[in-house]
Amino acid sequence: MKKNLASRIDWRSILGILSLVALAATxxxxxxxxxxxxxxxxSGTAAxxxxxxxxxxxxxxxxxxxxxxxxxxxxxxxxxTVAVIGILIVVNALAGQxxxxxxLTHEGMFTLSDQTVSILQDLRDDVHITAFFPEGSxxxxxxxxxxxxxxxxxxxxxxxxxxxxxxxxxxxxxxVTRPFTTIVESGGQTRAISGQNLYDFSGxxxxxxxxxxxxxxxxxxxxxxxxxxxxxANLYFITGHGEADLYGEYASLRTYIRGExxxxxxxxxxxxxxxxxxxxxxxxxxxxxxxxxxxxTNLRDFVDGGGKLMLLAGAAPGDESRFPNLDSLxxxxxxxxxxxxxADPARGYYMDAFSPVPRMDYHPxxxxxxxxxLLTVLPLSRSMHAIEDYAGEYQSKRILFxxxxxxxxxxxxxxxxxxxxxxxxxAMGFAVTRPRDPEEEVPEGADPETEPVAVLLGSxxxxxxxxxxxxxxxxxxxxxxxxxxxxxxLIAIGPKRPIPRQVFLSPDQGRMxxxxxxxxxxxxxxxxxxxxxxxxxxx
Amino acid sequence: xxxxxxxxxxxxxxxxxxxxxxxxxxxxxxxxxYFFSMSLLGSxxxxxxxxxxxxxxxxxxxxxILTMRLLADEDRQGTSEILFTTPVSVGQVVVGKFAGxxxxxxxxxxxxxxxxxxxxxxxxxxxxxxxxxxFGFWLxxxxxxxxGVFTSSLTDSQLVAGVAGVALLLLLxxxxxxxxxxGAPIGPILARLSITxxxxxxxxxxxxxxxxxxxxxxxxxxxxxxxxxxxxxxWR
Numbered sequence: 001m002k003k004n005l006a007s008r009i010d011w012r013s014i015l016g017i018l019s020l021v022a023l024a025a026t027x028x029x030x031x032x033x034x035x036x037x038x039x040x041x042x043s044g045t046a047a048x049x050x051x052x053x054x055x056x057x058x059x060x061x062x063x064x065x066x067x068x069x070x071x072x073x074x075x076x077x078x079x080x081t082v083a084v085i086g087i088l089i090v091v092n093a094l095a096g097q098x099x100x101x102x103x104l105t106h107e108g109m110f111t112l113s114d115q116t117v118s119i120l121q122d123l124r125d126d127v128h129i130t131a132f133f134p135e136g137s138x139x140x141x142x143x144x145x146x147x148x149x150x151x152x153x154x155x156x157x158x159x160x161x162x163x164x165x166x167x168x169x170x171x172x173x174x175x176v177t178r179p180f181t182t183i184v185e186s187g188g189q190t191r192a193i194s195g196q197n198l199y200d201f202s203g204x205x206x207x208x209x210x211x212x213x214x215x216x217x218x219x220x221x222x223x224x225x226x227x228x229x230x231x232x233a234n235l236y237f238i239t240g241h242g243e244a245d246l247y248g249e250y251a252s253l254r255t256y257i258r259g260e261x262x263x264x265x266x267x268x269x270x271x272x273x274x275x276x277x278x279x280x281x282x283x284x285x286x287x288x289x290x291x292x293x294x295x296x297t298n299l300r301d302f303v304d305g306g307g308k309l310m311l312l313a314g315a316a317p318g319d320e321s322r323f324p325n326l327d328s329l330x331x332x333x334x335x336x337x338x339x340x341x342x343a344d345p346a347r348g349y350y351m352d353a354f355s356p357v358p359r360m361d362y363h364p365x366x367x368x369x370x371x372x373x374l375l376t377v378l379p380l381s382r383s384m385h386a387i388e389d390y391a392g393e394y395q396s397k398r399i400l401f402x403x404x405x406x407x408x409x410x411x412x413x414x415x416x417x418x419x420x421x422x423x424x425x426x427a428m429g430f431a432v433t434r435p436r437d438p439e440e441e442v443p444e445g446a447d448p449e450t451e452p453v454a455v456l457l458g459s460x461x462x463x464x465x466x467x468x469x470x471x472x473x474x475x476x477x478x479x480x481x482x483x484x485x486x487x488x489x490l491i492a493i494g495p496k497r498p499i500p501r502q503v504f505l506s507p508d509q510g511r512m513x514x515x516x517x518x519x520x521x522x523x524x525x526x527x528x529x530x531x532x533x534x535x536x537x538x539x
Numbered sequence: 540x541x542x543x544x545x546x547x548x549x550x551x552x553x554x555x556x557x558x559x560x561x562x563x564x565x566x567x568x569x570x571x572x573y574f575f576s577m578s579l580l581g582s583x584x585x586x587x588x589x590x591x592x593x594x595x596x597x598x599x600x601x602x603x604i605l606t607m608r609l610l611a612d613e614d615r616q617g618t619s620e621i622l623f624t625t626p627v628s629v630g631q632v633v634v635g636k637f638a639g640x641x642x643x644x645x646x647x648x649x650x651x652x653x654x655x656x657x658x659x660x661x662x663x664x665x666x667x668x669x670x671x672x673x674f675g676f677w678l679x680x681x682x683x684x685x686x687g688v689f690t691s692s693l694t695d696s697q698l699v700a701g702v703a704g705v706a707l708l709l710l711l712x713x714x715x716x717x718x719x720x721x722g723a724p725i726g727p728i729l730a731r732l733s734i735t736x737x738x739x740x741x742x743x744x745x746x747x748x749x750x751x752x753x754x755x756x757x758x759x760x761x762x763x764x765x766x767x768x769x770x771x772x773x774w775r
Contacts, residue, residue, distance in 0.1 A: 081767055088756045095752035096731075104667030105744035145743055501585040503662035510580050513657060517572030521653060522565035529561025536556055 015054045022047035023086040026093065041097060044090045051083055101152065107499060109214075112149050116221045120154040125228050127157050128185045129220075132164040132176045139180055139195065146216045150224075157224075184220070186227040193219055196469075197259030200372075222261050233262050233280040233485045238299075240268040242288030244464060250285075252465040253477070260478055269295045275302050281484055285312040286460030287326060296325040300332050303453055308484040309333075312460035315341035315354070315380035317410045333432045334390040335456050342381045342426050342458065343415050344406035354412065355379040358400040358428050364447075364483045365431055365455060365476070366399050374472030376400075381458030383408050383426035393434050394453060400429030428458040431483070443486050455480040542627045543635040550609070550639025560605070564647050567601050570594075575654045585662030587655050588742050591672045594651075595738060598683050599712055603704025605643065606687030609636045610769060611700040630766045637688045637762055644680050648673065668744035675741020678754035679734065683708055685761035692765040708734070 025043040103111045112120075129147060133140040140161070147159045164171040164179050174183050180195030200213040226232040235257070237246055246254045246266055254264050267275060267282075270292065275282055282302055291299070303309050311330065313323075321327050321339040330337050344356035357375050360366040369376065378400070386396045407420035417423060433450035442448045457480075462473045505513070554560040571594045578589035610633070627635075655669045690704040691697075715733035717726070730736060734757070737750040 077767055077771060081764065084763055085760065088760050092731075092749075092752055092756055095749045100748040102746040103744060104671045104746060106665045106667055110743065110745055141739070141743070145740070145745070148740075499663070499665075501663055501665060502583050503579060503585045503658060505580070505583070505661055509661065513579060514576040517576045517654065517657070518569055519572075521572055521650065522569040525561055525565045525568060525650070529558055529565070532555060532561075533558050 012054065012057050015050060015057060019047060019050040019054045019083070022050050023083070023090065026090045027086065040093055044094050047090050048087060051087055055083075110145050110149055112153065112217060113221075116150075116217055117153050119221055119225055120150060120157065123154045123156040123224070123228060125156065125187050127154075127224055127228065129157065129159045130170075130174065130183045130185075131159065131161045132171055132174070132179060132181045132183070133161055134165060134179050135163045139198075142214060143182070143198065143216055146220070150220065182220075184223045184227060186224070189227050191223050191227060191258065191261075192255070193223060193259040194255050196256055196474075219259065226261050233481070234278050235262050235264050235281045235283055235481070236267040236275055236279045237264060238269060238282060238284045238287075239266050240270045241291060243284070243286055244460070249464045250468075252468045253463045253474075256468070256474055257478065257481070262481060269298055274298045275307065279307060281308040281310060281481060283310045283312070284326075285310070285463060286314040287323070288314070290323045291325040291329070293325050296329050299329055303333070308452065309454040310480060310484065311454060311456045312463070313337055313382045313384075313456070313458055314460050315382055315412075315458075317341045317412050330384070330456060331387060332392065333394045333454055333456070334387050334392055334396045335384050335430050335432070336387050337382050337384045337456075337458070338408050338421060340383055340408040340410050340421065341412060342378075342383045342402055342406055342428060343409040343417070344402040344426075346403040346405040349377040349379070352379075353415070354409075356381060356402055356406065356428065358402060361397070361399050361401065363397060363399045363431055365479045368479055369472040369475055372472070372475075374475060375470075376472045376476045377462060377467065377470055378428055378457065378459035379461040379467070381428045383422065383428060384430060384456065384458060385422075385427055386430065394432050395434065395450065396430045396432045398427045398429070399431050399455075400427065400457065402426045402428060430456045431480075432456065446486050452484045452486055455484060542631045543638060546627065546632055546635025547638035547642065550636050551642050554605075554639065554643045560643060563601060563605060564643075564650075567594075567597060567647060568650065570597050571651060571654075579658065585658050585664045587658060587664070587669060588672060590654060591676050591742055592738075595676070595679060595735065596712070598680060599708040600705055602644070602680065602683035603687040603690060603701045603708065606637075606640050606684055607691055607697045607701035607704060609640065609688055610691040610765065611695050611697045629770045633688060633692070633762055633766045633769060637685060640684050640688070641681060644684060645677065648677055648680065665744065668742075671744045671746055672742040674746070675738050675750070678741070678751060679738050682734065682754045682757040682761070685758040685765075686711075689761040689765040689768075692768040 022043050026040055026047050103109070129150075131140075131143060131147065133143060144161060147157075150157045151159055162170055164176060171177075174192075176183065176192070178194065180198075182193040184191045184193065197219050198214065198216045200215050237243070237250075239245075244250050246264060258264060267279075269275070275298065279302070282299060284299070299309065311326075313326070313330075316322050316337075316339045318339050321337075323337075327337055341354055342356050343353040345351075345353040347357045347359070349355040349357050355377055357377050358381075360370055362370060368374075383402075383406075386398070402425055404424050406424065406426050407417040408422040408426060409415050409417075409420060411419070431452070432454040433447075434453050436442065436447075436449060436451045440451075457476075461467065462470070463477060468474055571590060574593040575587065575590040578584070578587075582589070652673065655664055655666075658664045686707055687700075687704040690707060691700040693703060694700050711732065711734040715730040715736055717729055731753075737753045740747055740750055
């Protein structure tokens with residue numbers, strides 16, 4: 001009986017049906033999960049094995065249905081063709097999952113660092129990256145290649161490139177106003193990265209930035225890490241004293257530093273009280289009115305309690321200081337700010353003595369600018385000096401200073417060095433530290449002896465949108481922040497440095513290449529053809 | 540394999556003894572040479588990426604012209620009966636003819652290596668990127684030629700075969716244009732079918748098995764379809 005039943009079962013037909021089911025399952029899971037998913041991997045492998053077994057077993061020729069002469073050839077051929085196409089789809093789908101890639105570029109331009117790969121492999125939440133990049137741009141290609149690598153290393157990374165000109169509605173939905181902006185979303189949080197955050201440059205050749213370095217990996221990895229691990233620094237911009245608006249004069253600054261991974265908030269201490277606990281850095285930039293004594297006390301308490309301060313004063317020329325409480329805050333840190341504006345005709349930006357281009361002392365805040373030979377310009381800067389008989393716990397180090405030809409000017413309408421309170425080299429920036437608690441864990445790369453407390457600069461005008469992009473102005477601000485939060489950088493991935501690959505041709509060489517490649521080479525092929533043809537004709 | 544080689548050699552000799560192949564090669568070299576020199580003189584970049592990217596579009600026209608006669612002509616001249624009654628299978632004939640065309644185009648690609656050699660004389664090209672780009676171009680070329688063989692199997696008119704080949708390749712060239720508008724799941728599938736998207740990575744210096752498998756699948760798929768169509772004529 002058993003033998004009879006077994007003989008009645010058409011195993012080959014079952015094999016064939018199972019093959020088709022597996023193929024269909026693979027194609028469906030491919031459509032649903034795109035290039036990834038264990039369902040597709042399993043069904044795809046099963047489909048290949050089953051189809052191979054089916055064809056090896058005699059396949060279509062054994063099916064009774066196809067034994068009919070009428071149907072055999074046409075139908076079998078169609079089914080055979082569909083099966084082969086199905087296999088090709090499955091093979092491609094499986095190949096899409098395999099991460100066998102070789103980066104043949106000399107500099108490894110498309111190879112992610114071990115640090116990025118480790119972060120991507122540890123991802124547990126989905127990260128959606130929407131890049132608003134115009135099609136056909138070299139920058140688009142570079143960023144697309146990089147983000148494809150991110151996708152390869154984690155199925156949690158989803159990348160979508162959108163041409164903002166073609167899909168303006170989507171760009172508006174994400175409040176994207178400039179091309180080359182990338183939106184990174186994860187866990188309900190969103191970060192915008194501007195094109196400026198993706199490149200570094202060192203100096204200028206004429207008006208063009210030179211030695212441009214792509215640091216997309218550093219920026220994207222840091223953003224993903226911040227979004228998924230909730231590690232980021234909060235900057236509180238103090239308002240209420242005539243400071244510039246983060247959404248107005250400081251709009252470029254805000255976009256840039258958010259792209260660098262800092263959260264920005266405005267805080268009016270007169271209305272909102274003492275700074276909240278999540279404040280990492282308080283930024284007091286360019287107040288035109290003095291602080292209230294309580295506000296100055298609150299900021300002192302904030303600094304004493306471990307908070308960091310960026311104090312960016314502005315010129316205050318006059319015989320008497322108009323900012324006694326602000327000045328007292330500086331003096332609490334060991335720095336006295338003069339009621340003046342620095343005049344430095346020897347290093348004036350476009351010959352403007354009141355827009356000095358300061359020299360820099362070597363310090364973690366300035367080292368990147370010095371090494372990259374980037375300049376900063378500090379318009380209408382107050383001068384300052386360390387208090388000689390200071391008895392507080394803080395230590396200060398000068399980081400920016402003028403040329404010896406500078407003087408402290410109190411009358412902008414009639415500058416006269418003869419009346420100056422101070423002449424010669426004038427400091428325009430200080431970094432303030434305090435001794436580090438021996439019990440405290442020292443962050444990697446940080447100074448084990450001292451802890452950063454504050455950066456005081458004589459000017460805030462360099463942060464305004466029209467000057468923020470000048471050479472090293474943005475770097476000065478971000479380097480100051482990085483130093484203050486005691487993390488030289490959240491991650492240390494160096495920018496890719498492509499070797500410049502240019503040809504140097506004389507006009508004659510250019511002409512030779514043009515005629516040789518457009519006429520010489522084709523003519524040589526035609527000549528060979530003519531010789532062959534003539535020889536054959538004469539045979 | 541030996542039978543395929545015999546058919547391929549016959550096709551190769553046919554190409555080499557007709558002026559059309561030389562004219563086609565010269566025309567292709569003239570246009571790619573123009574792309575190369577314009578890119579080099581304009582950007583001063585020691586690279587052939589731009590030339591290879593543009594040459595792909597010229598290949599869309601050249602490959603079907605080169606292959607349009609392969610199977611269509613056999614039908615038109617009535618030699619297919621003779622050919623298919625020899626002890627050579629249809630698949631071997633199709634693959635052999637394809638291999639003949641591929642040898643001609645591979646020779647053309649080797650001639651095109653003159654361009655990076657010129658760049659090397661005056662600059663320092665990244666040879667990893669150059670070789671990756673040429674390898675990708677060769678794979679794309681095999682897929683284009685296979686598509687041409689397929690369209691040649693569809694008809695006994697060379698002209699129709701050529702036009703159909705160009706149309707098919709142009710479609711595969713631009714198929715991803717609609718990807719952004721159509722959204723998932725159709726959009727990503729169209730983007731994956733794009734014959735250019737898979738070349739872009741080669742041309743940047745990235746060798747990815749996914750792209751290799753894509754071009755080889757396309758080549759195999761078109762040759763398989765061509766074989767099925769020719770075979771179907773024998774029993775229809």
